[in-house]
Amino acid sequence: xxxxxxxxxxxxxxxxxxxxxxxxxxxxxxxxxxxxxxxxxxxxxxxxxxxxxxxxxxxxxxxxxxxxxxxxxxxxxxxxxxxxxxxxxxxxxxxxxxxxxxxxxxxxxxxxxxxxxxxxxxxxxxxxxxxxxxxxxxxxxxxxxxxxxxxxxxxxxxxxxxxxxxxxxxxxxxxxxxxxxxxxxxxxxxxxxxxxxxxxxxxxxxxxxxxxxxxxxxxxxxxxxxxxxxxxxxxxxxxxxxxxxxxxxxxxxxxxxxxxxxxxxxxxxxxxxxxxxxxxxxxxxxxxxxxxxxxxxxxxxxxxxxxxxxxxxxxxxxxxxxxxxxxxxxxxxxxxx
Amino acid sequence: xxxxxxxxxxxxxxxxxxxxxxxxxxxxxxxxxxxxxxxxxxxxxxxxxxxxxxxxxxxxxxxxxxxxxxxxxxxxxxxxxxxxxxxxxxxxxxxxxxxxxxxxxxxxxxxxxxxxxxxxxxxxxxxxxxxxxxxxxxxxxxxxxxxxxxxxxxxxxxxxxxxxxxxxxxxxxxxxxxxxxxxxxxxxxxxxxxxxxxxxxxxxxxxxxxxxxxxxxxxxxxxxxxxxxxxxxxxxxxxxxxxxxxxxxxxxxxxxxxxxxxxxxxxxxxxxxxxxxxxxxxxxxxxxxxxxxxxxxxxxxxxxxxxxxxxx
Numbered sequence: 055x056x057x058x059x060x061x062x063x064x065x066x067x068x069x070x071x072x073x074x075x076x077x078x079x080x081x082x083x084x085x086x087x088x089x090x091x092x093x094x095x096x097x098x099x100x101x102x103x104x105x106x107x108x109x110x111x112x113x114x115x116x117x118x119x120x121x122x123x124x125x126x127x128x129x130x131x132x133x134x135x136x137x138x139x140x141x142x143x144x145x146x147x148x149x150x151x152x153x154x155x156x157x158x159x160x161x162x163x164x165x166x167x168x169x170x171x172x173x174x175x176x177x178x179x180x181x182x183x184x185x186x187x188x189x190x191x192x193x194x195x196x197x198x199x200x201x202x203x204x205x206x207x208x209x210x211x212x213x214x215x216x217x218x219x220x221x222x223x224x225x226x227x228x229x230x231x232x233x234x235x236x237x238x239x240x241x242x243x244x245x246x247x248x249x250x251x252x253x254x255x256x257x258x259x260x261x262x263x264x265x266x267x268x269x270x271x272x273x274x275x276x277x278x279x280x281x282x283x284x285x286x287x288x289x290x291x292x293x294x295x296x297x298x299x300x301x302x303x304x305x306x307x308x309x310x311x312x313x314x315x316x317x318x319x320x321x322x323x324x325x326x327x328x329x330x331x332x333x334x335x336x337x338x339x340x341x342x343x344x345x346x347x348x349x350x351x352x353x354x355x356x357x358x359x360x361x362x363x364x365x366x367x368x369x370x371x372x373x374x375x376x377x378x379x380x381x382x383x384x385x386x387x388x389x390x391x
Numbered sequence: 392x393x394x395x396x397x398x399x400x401x402x403x404x405x406x407x408x409x410x411x412x413x414x415x416x417x418x419x420x421x422x423x424x425x426x427x428x429x430x431x432x433x434x435x436x437x438x439x440x441x442x443x444x445x446x447x448x449x450x451x452x453x454x455x456x457x458x459x460x461x462x463x464x465x466x467x468x469x470x471x472x473x474x475x476x477x478x479x480x481x482x483x484x485x486x487x488x489x490x491x492x493x494x495x496x497x498x499x500x501x502x503x504x505x506x507x508x509x510x511x512x513x514x515x516x517x518x519x520x521x522x523x524x525x526x527x528x529x530x531x532x533x534x535x536x537x538x539x540x541x542x543x544x545x546x547x548x549x550x551x552x553x554x555x556x557x558x559x560x561x562x563x564x565x566x567x568x569x570x571x572x573x574x575x576x577x578x579x580x581x582x583x584x585x586x587x588x589x590x591x592x593x594x595x596x597x598x599x600x601x602x603x604x605x606x607x608x609x610x611x612x613x614x615x616x617x618x619x620x621x622x623x624x625x626x627x628x629x630x631x632x633x634x635x636x637x638x639x640x641x642x643x644x645x646x647x648x649x650x651x652x653x654x655x656x657x658x659x660x661x662x663x664x665x666x667x668x669x670x671x672x673x674x675x676x677x678x679x680x681x682x683x684x685x686x687x688x689x690x691x692x693x694x695x696x697x698x699x700x701x702x703x
Binding site for chain 1 (some may be wrong): 568622636637645646650651
């Protein structure tokens, strides 16, 4: 698989009264054609800003710098507004978390879909409308003709997210960025939307960058995953391999913290990660997970690079699992909660 | 401890410009024994938060009754009631007064009752902070200065300082990150044992519920459609809605694939609930009889369900 999206040393900085904040500090990421890559992390880790950098929507006064930020061989650094307009929609589409705030309440579903297609494609109004109908059918919306004439408030959350997906697909993009696409939805709706995304990817070969905090969502749809912590990637690899054998202590801690019926014993204490995320102004002159890591050693107080450990996997930690085997790690922390 | 019998709650609203009735609860029976953790699960709009508000005494049922420790909840003075039942809300950002220090917030239940002196209340707040794992130096901090997990700890400390018997937790971990969520789950488990608490847990997260609850009641459109001991309910759901909720759990395990959800996508509008069984419009097994009558309660083991065509 060829590299389709290539990000090297991406930094997003915010000038503030307290000095320069850096919510994304040196991020490396590759996405291949047709694959789903999940970018996983907790709130404030910089995953949404990474997505916005990829679609040119990082709000001022934030600054975006990178060694490489390219999409299908084209550099995205320093693009003008007109260049971005040619990319956004036809090549890169975005699905946001909350479909209520990303659809315009004053226009019907149909007119919003038609507007996107007529902006980017040379289509007559009638042809665009026919295609809108076809798209709504494809994303599984019942009685699509009626829905075209309705306003966003007349649709449920699940239907609105289906409309967003239809809109993202309308210009046949090569990459869809989905930022927490199911977080605002009910659990049964979430499963249905994830199933729809996977099915559409099979049919169209679109690459998906899925931003989420939910490792259950990652497990069910992503081919590869990248775990983000404090603005950096700490671990990447094929989803099944990372979930089965997490290499980074942070990934291990996250997986221990999730109750899973059938796997975790009811009522027993869950694993926890002590401490809190470092502020985005902490200089990255040491491992950023140092203060919270049960495996930390004095040698961790130096910058840690993201290095390949085996084909397809990379790790930002000087103490990989075989090195820390036999240490109590998180299990020593459980009763200290 | 808590006994809800035949409770209904209607709200007068306007729908399409015309007055209408939203029937949030349609005959709820729920008993919570002392020391039990009972979870109410269901999707948004099913009435679970309305039910929690009845159990807190913030709202009265339109009909039916809510008994707390053997007396109608409405017969308590609000300060008496607050001695028995305390809430923990979902969003620790909006449930703490931003202009009060943590010490003041946590001691507020004692201040309202006029218990002790300023110094003894502060000492009790310090002890409570230690119990929930808040560092002592935060006593003068404001909510904006602490993390979301610490705020939820403060909310739990405030709820427990007056030694209530019943804690009503409405989605206590939904607004928190995974690693913090597990801390709060552990804390609730520990507090429950330490303070001999009865807990009513409202949640849409079936994995969290499985971990904490002794008994689970599944709500759909204002009706409890199935209820039973946690292990039995998860091992053998009898109602198709319970089964779909369980199928929708996404475990973070390698090779997990989303299981097809066998139910329709749309919950009906609670202003115009379907005739008969509330779930029939999404149910894969619905037949004519489901449109005619609300299924009666069928006892099964230590639980019950309401379905004309239960699963085996």
